[in-house]
Amino acid sequence: MATSHSESEGIAPPADHADTTKTWIAWIAEGRAWLFLIVLILAFEIWSQVSFGVSFAFSTYNIQSIAVFATAPLLLAIGQTFVIISGGIDLSVGFTMGLAAVVAAHATNISGQYLPQPLAVLVGVVSAVVVAGIPGLVNGLLISRLRIPPFIGTLGMYGVARGAAFLLAGGTTVPVSNAFFAALGNGRIFGVPYLVIITILFVLLMHYLLSQTRFGQHNYAIGANEQAARRAGIDIKRHIVWLYILSAMCAGLGGALYAARFTAGAAQAGEPLLLDCIAAVVIGGASLFGGSGSIFGTVAGSLVIAVIQYGLVFVNVEPFWQFIAVGVVIIISVLIDQLQRRFNGARQDE
Amino acid sequence: MSKTDGNPPLLEIRNLSKYFGAVRALHDFSMEVRAGEVVAVAGDNGAGKTTMIKAVSGVYPPTAGEILLKGQPMHFSSPQDARKKGIETIYQDLALADNLTIGGNIFLGREPMTKAFGFLPVLDRKAMAEAARTTMSRLDFHVSRLNAPVSNFSGGQRQAVAIGRAVYWDAQILIMDEPTAALGVPEQRKVISLIHQLKAQGRGVIFISHNLQDIFAVSDRIIVLRRGILAGERKITETDHDEIVKLMVGGS
Numbered sequence: 298m299a300t301s302h303s304e305s306e307g308i309a310p311p312a313d314h315a316d317t318t319k320t321w322i323a324w325i326a327e328g329r330a331w332l333f334l335i336v337l338i339l340a341f342e343i344w345s346q347v348s349f350g351v352s353f354a355f356s357t358y359n360i361q362s363i364a365v366f367a368t369a370p371l372l373l374a375i376g377q378t379f380v381i382i383s384g385g386i387d388l389s390v391g392f393t394m395g396l397a398a399v400v401a402a403h404a405t406n407i408s409g410q411y412l413p414q415p416l417a418v419l420v421g422v423v424s425a426v427v428v429a430g431i432p433g434l435v436n437g438l439l440i441s442r443l444r445i446p447p448f449i450g451t452l453g454m455y456g457v458a459r460g461a462a463f464l465l466a467g468g469t470t471v472p473v474s475n476a477f478f479a480a481l482g483n484g485r486i487f488g489v490p491y492l493v494i495i496t497i498l499f500v501l502l503m504h505y506l507l508s509q510t511r512f513g514q515h516n517y518a519i520g521a522n523e524q525a526a527r528r529a530g531i532d533i534k535r536h537i538v539w540l541y542i543l544s545a546m547c548a549g550l551g552g553a554l555y556a557a558r559f560t561a562g563a564a565q566a567g568e569p570l571l572l573d574c575i576a577a578v579v580i581g582g583a584s585l586f587g588g589s590g591s592i593f594g595t596v597a598g599s600l601v602i603a604v605i606q607y608g609l610v611f612v613n614v615e616p617f618w619q620f621i622a623v624g625v626v627i628i629i630s631v632l633i634d635q636l637q638r639r640f641n642g643a644r645q646d647e
Numbered sequence: 648m649s650k651t652d653g654n655p656p657l658l659e660i661r662n663l664s665k666y667f668g669a670v671r672a673l674h675d676f677s678m679e680v681r682a683g684e685v686v687a688v689a690g691d692n693g694a695g696k697t698t699m700i701k702a703v704s705g706v707y708p709p710t711a712g713e714i715l716l717k718g719q720p721m722h723f724s725s726p727q728d729a730r731k732k733g734i735e736t737i738y739q740d741l742a743l744a745d746n747l748t749i750g751g752n753i754f755l756g757r758e759p760m761t762k763a764f765g766f767l768p769v770l771d772r773k774a775m776a777e778a779a780r781t782t783m784s785r786l787d788f789h790v791s792r793l794n795a796p797v798s799n800f801s802g803g804q805r806q807a808v809a810i811g812r813a814v815y816w817d818a819q820i821l822i823m824d825e826p827t828a829a830l831g832v833p834e835q836r837k838v839i840s841l842i843h844q845l846k847a848q849g850r851g852v853i854f855i856s857h858n859l860q861d862i863f864a865v866s867d868r869i870i871v872l873r874r875g876i877l878a879g880e881r882k883i884t885e886t887d888h889d890e891i892v893k894l895m896v897g898g899s
Contacts, residue, residue, distance in 0.1 A: 505767075505769075509763075509767075509769040509770055510768070510769070510770065511758050511760075511770070514747070514751065514755075514758055514770060515755075515756070517744065517746050517747060518744035518746075518747060518751075518755055520746070521744040521745045521746040521747070522742070522743065522744045522745065524742060525742040525743055525744050525755070526744065526755065526756070528726065528738075528742050529742075529755040529756035530727040530730070530756040530757070531755070531756045588744075588745070588746045589746060
C-alpha cells in the first residue's frame with residue numbers, strides 16, 4: 298500500500314471564520330413579516346387615534362375581525378408555503394377552494410336529510426377536503442409524471458376547478474340550512490371564534506409537518522437542489538404528488554370553513570385569494586425560487602395582508618388603495634430579501 | 648505501491664463494455680481498485696470516463712462485462728442500490744441541499760427519527776448534528792456551526808460534507824468525478840488531503856480528473872482512456888506528465 302502520502306496533513310481549518318452571530322440585515326430579512334405587522338398596526342393605531350379618536354389595535358372587535366378575515370387566505374397560504382418551498386407554485390388553489398365550498402354546502406344539505414345535523418356538518422367538511430384532494434392529485438401527477446411545469450399544470454387546473462365549481466353550484470350560490478354549520482362558521486368560545494381556533498390548530502399541525510418530519514425536510518431539499526435530493530434516494534415523484542394533494546386539501550379546508558362562515562357555498566369564494574395567498578407566503582420570507590420559507594412566516598404574511606385590507610377600510614380609505622398597499626409591501630419584502638442575499642454573497646466571497 | 652496480497656481487490660471491473668446503439672462509449676475495459684488505493688482515471692472529453700463511472704455506480708447497466716465487489720459479482724439496479732453496497736459517487740457539482748445543515752445532508756433521505764413528549768415522531772436533529780460532528784472530525788475538519796445551512800460554508804468545505812456523507816455510510820469505494828473542478832486552488836488542496844485521509848482509512852478511491860497535477864499529487868496508479876478503450880495503465884512513480892498526455896491524445 299502506498300506509503301508515499303502516509304503523513305497526510307489534515308485540513309487544519311481556518312474553516313470557521315464566518316461568525317455565528319447574524320448580521321442585522323439577516324435578522325431583519327428573517328423577521329421582516331413580523332416587522333411589517335408591527336409597523337402597520339402602529340401606523341393604523343396613530344391614524345385612527347388622530348382621525349377618529351378611537352383605538353385600532355385595542356379593540357376586541359377589530360382583533361376578532363382581522364383574525365377571522367385572515368383565516369381563509371392563511372389556509373390557502375399554508376399549502377402554498379409547502380409548494381413554494383419545493384420550488385413549485387399552485388395557481389389552482391383559489392378555485393379548488395370554491396369547489397370545496399360548493400361541495401361542503403351540497404354535502405351538508407344532502408346528508409342532513411338522513412343524518413343528525415352535527416354529523417351532517419362533519420360529512421360536509423370531510424367531503425369538501427376529500428373532493429379538493431382530486432384536483433391536487435391531478436396536479437401532482439401532471440407535474441411529477443408528465444413533467445408539466447407547475448405554473449402551467451396548475452393554471453390548467455385553475456380553469457378546470459373553476460368550471461367544475463360553477464357547474465356543481467348551478468351557476469349560483471348554494472345556501473346551507475343547518476344551524477350547526479352556521480355555528481361552526483360564526484360561533485366562538487371565550488370570545489375566540491371557532492374558525493380561528495381550528496386555524497391555529499391546523500397551523501401548529503402544518504408547522505410540525507414542515508419542520509419536524511421527513512416530508513418537510515425532503516421538501517426543503519427538493520426546493521434547494523432537486524438533483525441532490527434524487528441522488529440521495531428521495532422518491533421525488535411520490536413527494537410531489539402528496540405535496541399538491543396537501544396544498545389542495547388546505548384549500549379544501551379553507552373552502553369548507555368559508556362556506557360555514559357565510560352558510561353558503563360559492564364557486565368564486567377563493568377567486569380573490571389566490572394572489573393574496575402567494576403574497577402572504579412571499580411576505581412571510583419564502584423565496585419563489587424555492588428552498589426557504591416557514592409556516593410562522595406565512596402566518597405573519599397573512600396577518601400583514603389582513604391588517605392592510607381591514608385597516609384601510611377601518612380608517613375609511615377607498616378600498617382600491619388596498620391593492621396598491623399590498624403590492625408595495627410585496628415589493629419591499631422582495632427588495633429586503635435581495636439585499637440580504639447580496640450582503641451574504643459578498644461576505645462569502647471574502 | 649500495491650501488491651497482490653491474496654485478497655480479492657475491493658473493486659474489479661472485467662471486460663466492461665457499454666454501447667449506445669452503434670456508438671462504442673466503452674469497450675472491453677478492465678481495472679481494479681485495492682483497499683487504500685487511489686486510482687486516477689484520465690482521458691480527454693468523450694474518452695469514456697463518465698460512461699465508465701455511470702456503469703459502475705449503477706446509473707445504467709453495462710452492455711457486457713462484470714463488476715465485482717470483494718470478489719462477488721454485482722448487478723446494480725440503481726445508484727441507490729450501488730450506494731447500499733458501498734459504492735458512493737461524489738459529483739463535481741456538489742450534490743448537496745444548500746439550505747440544510749451538514750447533518751441534514753449526511754442523512755438526506757434516511758433521516759433518524761426520535762419521539763418528542765414520548766409519542767410524537769420528530770426528526771432527531773441532535774443525533775444528526777452529533778454524527779455530523781464526529782464524521783467531519785474523522786476527516787480532520789472541525790466545525791462548530793452544526794446548525795448552519797451548508798450554504799454558509801466554502802466550496803471545499805462543502806465537498807468535505809459530500810465526502811463525509813460517504814464516510815458516514817461507510818462507502819468502501821468512492822468515485823470522485825472532478826471533485827476539484829469547481830474549487831479555487833487552496834480548496835483543491837484541501838480536497839486532495841481529504842483523499843489522503845480516505846486512503847489512510849483503507850477505502851478505495853477512483854479519482855477522475857483533467858488536472859494532472861492533482862492526479863500526480865494523490866494517485867497510486869493512473870489509467871488512461873481514449874475513445875472508449877484502455878490506452879494505458881501506469882504506476883504514478885513510473886511515469887510523468889508527458890507520457891500521460893501522450894497516452895491521452897494518442898499518437899506517439
